[in-house]
Amino acid sequence: MPSIELALTFRRRRNLLILAVLALLPVLVGIAVRVAGLGAGTGTGMLNQVARNGLFLVFASLALTVPLFLPVAVGAVAADQVAGDAADGTLRTVLAWPVGRTRLLAAKLLAAVAFAVAATFTVALSALAAGAALFPMRDVTLLSGATIPLGSAFARALLIALVVTCCMAGVAIIGLTISTLTDSPSTALAGTVALIVAAEIAGSIPQLATLQPWLFSEDWLSFADLLRTPMYWTTITHSLWVQAVYALICTSLAWARFTSRDLAL
């Protein structure tokens, strides 16, 4: 069952197109930096360092995609998992198979999370390849001003990709839950994207400061805390806990809805 859902997710042409676009983004940024000569001094932040060190294209690309592109891509695919099947009628066929609904949901959940992993690593690996091809790779200057050798910088990059993956997996689970609530894939997609945007807007309103620590999008960019000496884990740990809490509640909601709803059979 899981293999079928995984195959369906990764063979769908639209999903592959999304991955291709995600892979293209870091390459475009890399080429832009290379061509425009956006080097030391002209830009600020992570982009500033890309021209000097290709590995920074990984961090810069994640920083550019994490606020919008990545979660929307992951959310869109997850939102299609159940609602899409319901709309084109395949859900009826699938439910006719001798497979429990819980197992079916688990398989769909797995596929959505797998796509989140694939999307994040597509950005990271494409950025790594583009960075290595376009720029020199050398020891990395951390945010704190200390310099670490390339080897341990790779380890940190992997750690960062994993943290971002966890955050995107959270988005996938939220998207899948919304997907179980409706039969219309466009409603599920709109709902998921609206939720992501609403969470980010709420995160930028100072008056909502008490609410902000509990928004799933609040600490998405905290992965940069791993580029300090010493690594600062508090925000990241909190962020991962928040993702876990959202995942738990959403999964239970998706399960309750999916196993008890009366599908138009």
Next chain:
Amino acid sequence: MRRPRWRLLTPVVVAVAVVAVTTFSQVLSAPGSPALPRISLIGLVQKVGKSPARAFSGTVRLSVDIGLPRLPKLGTDGGADPLRLLSGNHLVRVVADATDGEQRERVALLDTMSEYDIVRDDSELWMWDSTRQLARHGTVDALTEVLLSFASPAELAKTFTGPSAIQTAVFDTDYMAGRTTRVAGRDCYVLRITPNSPGTTVGSVRVAVDAATGVPVSVTVYPTGSSKPAIKAEFESLSFQADPAELRFIPPPGATVVDEPEPDLPANPVRGAGKGWTAAVAIGGVDPDSLIAGLGTEKSKNQPAPEGTAAVLAALAGTPGTPLQSYLRMMMAAGDKSAVGLVWSSRLVSLVFTPDQRLYAAFATPESLVATVAADKAQPPADGLRPATGTPPDQKQITVPAPGPIPGVAPGHIPGVAPAPAPADRN
């Protein structure tokens, strides 16, 4: 295939359980009142004053709300900047080691995707701006002293509990001790300091003192008549060890290194004016216009404006400077005219900028500060270079760097104070 409807209750139950567990664990970890041996008030104050220099490192949560509008934050890549400490919530890593007689310190402002580090090795100073990959090398001056002390509760507390503060303020101050709390996992005594003099904007100061070491680990400053702190600095984590590697700064390869010129000290005397809680600190030779103009010059100089894709990328990456400048200019324009000069006031701090380019700052009401300034002017500063004495906001002998174009750091927190609110607002 119909499943029972009760399943729809599951997410509700899960949500309630999660909220309950979270709340419960927060209640459990909330600072209780640990049982500590009784300590007399004098004993506690002495404990703070006499605590020996120790090596420590930790992370401080700093929130500042002295009534300034929030400084413009330019997207996620605006970058850490010490000026932003003037308002908002911040995370600061503090590492200090003064055990071998040399004052070595690192104060790092941790911001989203960026960091601003101030590393001090006795009189040598490095300022590292990760956003601009800029390392500035200079000597310790007044502004950095203030910034360094501002970030660490241990240092900030000395402003209110240091020997001279207690000496000068003891007659118009109520001290209260007896309660205990926990901060960063350490048992603490709570010292509450309440000024008793009219004219000050400091309502009360709450200091949590680590029972084992006497190090202040949390400072909260409440303005008069408000239960909302104006400044709160509290260790989130604290250990009495300092990693020597963190206290060293070597400019990373590829970074721009700027050697700061020696500040022109005699031209910028800093003195105290007035006494007690309403005492002011006066900084001479301040020219706000050139200061603000200086904030923007560094980036535009020698650099053609980016075009096309580069312009888009530069916009994406954020180009700080101009919004900050306009913010500061707006604040300059918002000052109230008085007999002695332009006056700004906020919940906690009042500023007077006199026509002879002198800036007075105090934890006092604008009326009280204007009176202090008038008295100070009537009595010409024969001893103009004497250090600020008995000034709560400023125990140290301060000198301010020449008002040159120092990007990111405006010498003196001059501009950027809200116009004076009506007295009714403050109470």
